Amino acid sequence: MTSADELNEQRDAEQSVAQVSERNDGNDGIDAGEPAASQTRESAVTIPAGTVVLAATPIGNVGDASARLVVFLERADIVAAEDTRRLFDLARRLGVYVNGRVVAYHDHNERDKADGLLDQVETGATVLVVSDAGMPTINDPGLAIVRRAIERGLPVTCAPGPSAVLDALALSGLPTDRFCYEGFLPRKHAERVQYLRTLLGERRTIVFYETPHRIADSMDDLLDAFGPNRPMALCRELTKDYEQIRRGPIGEIRQSVIDDPPRGEMVLVIGGASSEEAEAAAPSTLSVEDMAVLAIDRALEDGLRIKDAIAQVVQEHPLADGSLANRKQVYAAVLEIKG
Structure with missing residues (x-):
């Protein structure tokens, strides 16, 4: 070189x-x-x-x-x-x-x-x-x-x-008064799913970057996380002759990606959660035993080590005082459940 x-x-x-x-x-x-x-x-x-x-x-x-x-x-x-x-x-x-x-x-x-x-x-x-x-x-x-x-x-x-972020945001037709930029989505499916779960209750407009070779998988995960009706925009080739903005609910944009795979790096703009969606996504207080059950299910579903699944569950479900449950206690409960 x-x-x-x-x-x-x-x-x-x-x-x-x-x-x-x-x-x-x-x-x-x-x-x-x-x-x-x-x-x-x-x-x-x-x-x-x-x-x-x-x-x-x-x-x-x-x-x-x-x-x-x-x-x-x-x-x-x-x-x-x-x-x-x-x-x-x-x-x-x-x-x-x-x-x-x-x-x-x-x-x-x-x-x-x-x-x-x-x-x-x-x-x-x-x-x-x-x-x-x-x-x-x-x-x-x-x-x-x-x-x-x-x-x-x-x-x-x-x-x-x-700025690709600001261009996409302005062209999306989604609220711009409050937004969060989240960079590139995680590359691996399990990490991406977990990451999107943390954003379920996000009220602000969300902006991501994504690449053409991962966009189909990412759209599947966006559909699973946010449902088919959450509004979004897929913006590609910004400022170029072939600039394209695809706007619509996540379900429709996912289908368009299948029918006409987009090329070039792109910006995804996702509408924020409604009041009802944000309330439903709010973390609930679980007992140590409930966390253990959830961690076992998460490990099986996402192919995670049980300790990694416990770490995720503990982070997602703070105790009533806002502190986090003791991971060792949750792990002990897992061992007890498994016998």
């Missing part, structure tokens, strides 16, 4: 097509022949020295790139990118020359690289953090450097922009 350093060395050749004239070193990154509007754009954007900048990138339509993103790409001292190849491709499509040093910054190395990047921030460098699509830290790298910057007392700011 080509390293970030090698990509930096190839940058002049890769990006030269986007340049309209030779660069004048005295113009602080602005082409000598660049239009006045572009120069005005750059002068209107402040480049904060000694700062970490999180910048949102387009989620599908390159036209959604903000003027601030363009200027930061051109003038940041260091650009920490989730995928350096995709960064250079975005720069090419935007007609942007990335002047700063580009480094790979992804899930597998972000903790190790955070302090090194922040050392540069302490010397006055502007470090731009970008992910492949959307805002860093939202299901993407970035959280480690933000936390370390806060711990070290270094400034962090954002250049906001496209």
Whole structure:
């Protein structure tokens, strides 16, 4: 695989097509022949020295790139990118020359690289953090450097922009005054079922991410958890030419997924529970013996170890005072039931 350093060395050749004239070193990154509007754009954007900048990138339509993103790409001292190849491709499509040093910054190395990047921030460098699509830290790298910057007392700011979560929420037709974002659904069936059970009484609109190879199974589990009539929207290819929003009750959307499997990563928006649904889903107080019976059934149904099933049941059914039952007592009751 080509390293970030090698990509930096190839940058002049890769990006030269986007340049309209030779660069004048005295113009602080602005082409000598660049239009006045572009120069005005750059002068209107402040480049904060000694700062970490999180910048949102387009989620599908390159036209959604903000003027601030363009200027930061051109003038940041260091650009920490989730995928350096995709960064250079975005720069090419935007007609942007990335002047700063580009480094790979992804899930597998972000903790190790955070302090090194922040050392540069302490010397006055502007470090731009970008992910492949959307805002860093939202299901993407970035959280480690933000936390370390806060711990070290270094400034962090954002250049906001496209958001699949907010786009899907706005297009869903479901209430937007209160919502919760739950990230990707768990990959494994048993974990996904358990996770959805914890959301049965959620009154807010719920937003998930899902992938095409898991969407059919996830829709089955959503149907089992919330029933066929809970309203939802399945949003795919957001901002692209083939953007599609499927709206309707869960039962209908599940059938549409079977009949016409959607492609591309998607956002699922689920309507919140009604007052009656929330009340029915409220945790009830069970005795230790009842919890033991429920744990045995859960273990058989979901293929769990009995200790894992006990942990789930205890968490789902707090005692009257809000505390959790003693797992050892529940386990002892299980052994007694099994004889």
